[in-house]
Amino acid sequence: MTGAAGNIDVRLSPLLLRLFPDAEPRLDIAADNVCALIDALDARWPGMGDCIRDSSPAVRRHVSIFVDGRRATLDTKLPPGTDVFILTAISGG
Amino acid sequence: MTGAAGNIDVRLSPLLLRLFPDAEPRLDIAADNVCALIDALDARWPGMGDCIRDSSPAVRRHVSIFVDGRRATLDTKLPPGTDVFILTAISGG
Amino acid sequence: MAKRVLVLLGTKKGVFILDSDESRHAWSLAGPFCETWPIQHAIGEPVTGAIYAGGGSEWFGPAVWKSNDLGRTWTHSRAGLAYEAGEVPVKTVWSLAARGDALYVGVEPAGLFRSDDAGETFTHLDGLQKHPTRAEWNPGGAGLILHSLVIDRADTRKIWVGISAAGVFHSADGGATWEPRNRGTRSDFMPEGQRYPEFGQCVHCVVQAANSERLYQQNHCGMYSSDDGGRSWNSIEAGLPSSFGFPAAIHPRDPDTLYLLPLNGDIKGRYMPDAKAAVWRTRDGGASWQALRNGLPQESAFFGVLRQALATDTLDQAGVYFGTSSGSVYASRDEGETWGCIAQHLPMISSVETLVLDEAARGGA
């Protein structure tokens, strides 16, 4: 499943899906960089943006965004066709 | 109680005294700066130095050294007659 | 009308709710709610019946959860619950206070937010960030936390907050401006000669007495009361087994009756004195204290009780409830005379609050 022309292929963490039960686990979305992607997710599911990004602003410490398999920051560019995974870190206790 | 000529007047936290029951709560000691003071304490009570200072090297985050009422670092100078308090931070839970 | 009593538990792994009729003899347990987030405080608003829970996910940061059906379903919001870009981000919600649809939210790092739409959106009351002493506030070992939140019953513009370890601050204008209110409270952790500062005290819990403007304060270093809105504090620790403890809870009607849970001391493990559990009660505003032990564990009680984990209900006789760091809940239905364990095996309990409803409201949780 590759996205529509210009779109990227985004998969969301199961933990995020528990918090936003209406969200889709995998979606096509248009965004130039990670920051714009988060804005687009927040527009669809209000509040999701603040779950992924804090007011530093930065990707939250225990959330990982992998872009084509590499860990990304808010500035990371998203060329069309990019695979994006938004995952949560493992954690103790 | 002011120290002997050239000495400083040091008071130790009750928590440190619980850990080193042989240590004195208040003592006169000769040291030019905080780092040398910690070395002197460690020479008298082996292990006390590493309790106060970590290998950064720095005063441990939750230990406070007050020199004449002001928070000090390892480099803080200790003129003769200085009052030094080695205290532990408050802490939750 | 017959009453129903809910005991709301904020825990390290979500909210739990204990539910009983007004006899308070049998309790049912529901939960965990709120996706097992660490919840610092869960409260009920008695007029609207809303339940709010505040905490912070280690992944997703702070949020306020809300249930309008007594726990059956929940929503969450964080809209506006953030500092300006570039500030240290809000880590978690620590304390809640509600008056109808107005909701006050204390957070870490210390700050205060307000919602006027029952927890849907939040506005930062930035007076605490702008306080001239702010840069000097000491985060202490656990962080800089606004954990105590007192909204005056008669005038909601009058607010007192307790911040660890900055002390007690008061606003007379709804949170726009603040002044320190710590005179008379000790800071034993400072060098001699600096133990009564203007601010920097390690306050643990502030509550307002019933039918009164009196304040009570459990501090890291002593127990205090104030009859002048916190301008001056008087020690009421004589007769207690320890000057160290976390929570305080008021009687619902008597301003002279207060409950405490002193621990064995700051540096000795912070558990029940002599490992025997007791709630301590004054009936005379702190002049004298009695230990209430009947039905509580009297050996090997090595648990603690956190600052928001002691509460009363509004029935007559008043119920008293506390939750332990080892996940047990103890309850008294006779103002503390006798006790029983009403839940165990729960996660570490951060907060205990009650919500007393008319029986007609039954149906949730």
Next chain:
Amino acid sequence: MAKRVLVLLGTKKGVFILDSDESRHAWSLAGPFCETWPIQHAIGEPVTGAIYAGGGSEWFGPAVWKSNDLGRTWTHSRAGLAYEAGEVPVKTVWSLAARGDALYVGVEPAGLFRSDDAGETFTHLDGLQKHPTRAEWNPGGAGLILHSLVIDRADTRKIWVGISAAGVFHSADGGATWEPRNRGTRSDFMPEGQRYPEFGQCVHCVVQAANSERLYQQNHCGMYSSDDGGRSWNSIEAGLPSSFGFPAAIHPRDPDTLYLLPLNGDIKGRYMPDAKAAVWRTRDGGASWQALRNGLPQESAFFGVLRQALATDTLDQAGVYFGTSSGSVYASRDEGETWGCIAQHLPMISSVETLVLDEAARGGA
């Protein structure tokens, strides 16, 4: 000769010791020891009878505590238990393993120390710091921790460590050089296509089977065994209620018998599945599993059990013991068939280990 059994508990507030004769019917509790420091691991050395406890004070950093009289008196040392100046300081001791007067110490941030004088002084075995992959190790949510320490019974130069979240590493030369041993273990928290990396797995616990070189591993993502020293791992999670859990404990004589405490899942609260407590046992090396519930809480069991908090003793029949995050200890004296609670109201339990002594040693604790 008659035996005496000590159960050593590392807790958030010091070491506690439970003590019984070999019938294991009645237990006495002593503690807290070690100045109520957070203790991650307390062990007994069966030949010398020494008890060691490792942890870290929030004020004073890491130390190893030691008692030569079964808990009556304790000393502490941190001599040499530090990284080079300029490195991130050692925060706390996490895991201990002893062979006579040799003591191995795993710490956070992940590293290994060795004492040859029964815990008086320590030397850094710096091979892990020098590993070429070190810069890429992911600290995970809880920090970069060396929490599992297996010293081969026959050859103490052979060491396996579990590091969260770097995975399993093996040294054949006493800690000088290391290689990753993670083939076959999953990393479900990575993107698809990257779930079987050379290192970076979230190992939770590694143990060596009795009378065998077989290793067992509870991972964040699955349960595994290895018959080739960890070069390859095989999933043995079929039949378990969850692939997620923390501790694993071996039978003292049978390499095919292993005990686990699966939790309800990574993101669902990490408590007992369906809130009913059970220890799971295999008698056939992981081919099949049985739930052992007789005497354990079967409702509202919302506690967890941490990675070092499950242990067996060496008696026949073997005893099995676990300590909960809510401060209770459960014990079986018949290899898990029946259980009872032998302590409660304790601080959060980090570790459980046993020390079986000849009755003549009585007199301590």
